[in-house]
Amino acid sequence: MATTFGAPRPADLSGPSMRSWLKGLTPGHGRFTTFETAYRWSPGGATSALGRGLELAGYRPIVKGRRFVVTGKFGPLRDGELERARLWDAELARTAASLGG
Numbered sequence: 455m456a457t458t459f460g461a462p463r464p465a466d467l468s469g470p471s472m473r474s475w476l477k478g479l480t481p482g483h484g485r486f487t488t489f490e491t492a493y494r495w496s497p498g499g500a501t502s503a504l505g506r507g508l509e510l511a512g513y514r515p516i517v518k519g520r521r522f523v524v525t526g527k528f529g530p531l532r533d534g535e536l537e538r539a540r541l542w543d544a545e546l547a548r549t550a551a552s553l554g555g
Contacts, residue, residue, distance in 0.1 A: 462528055472500070476507035483512055485553065487546055488519035489539075493527050517542075517549050 470478070486508050488501040501519030509515070520542050523532045531539075 460527065472504060472507075476504070476511070479507070479511045481512045483514075485516045485550070486513050487516045489522065489542075490519075491522050491524050491529070491531070493524055516553065517546050 469475075486505075488504045488508075490500040492499060499521060501521055505515060505519055520538070522535045522539055524530060524535075525532050
């Protein structure tokens with residue numbers, strides 16, 4: 455198993471990488487949203503890359519993906535981020551309900 459220096463436990467590499475999962479994704483017409491946690495802010499990131507891959511496969515976003523910042527390499531969430539996540543969750547629920555799903 456791969457380890458990351460200082461990680462609380464080894465990385466779980468039992469599933470496919472996100473890139474290979476997207477490559478093998480069956481085209482569809484469903485809806486999605488994305489989120490990630492990040493130690494530092496940087497442009498791009500997993501939410502944009504995953505969203506692009508899903509859209510290329512025919513899926514449409516429900517709401518814009520979000521990034522939630524953690525205070526250290528392995529967490530916890532920075533002050534205020536849990537509340538941001540809860541507000542985003544409520545937005546996601548309202549939008550999904552208005553779309554009939």
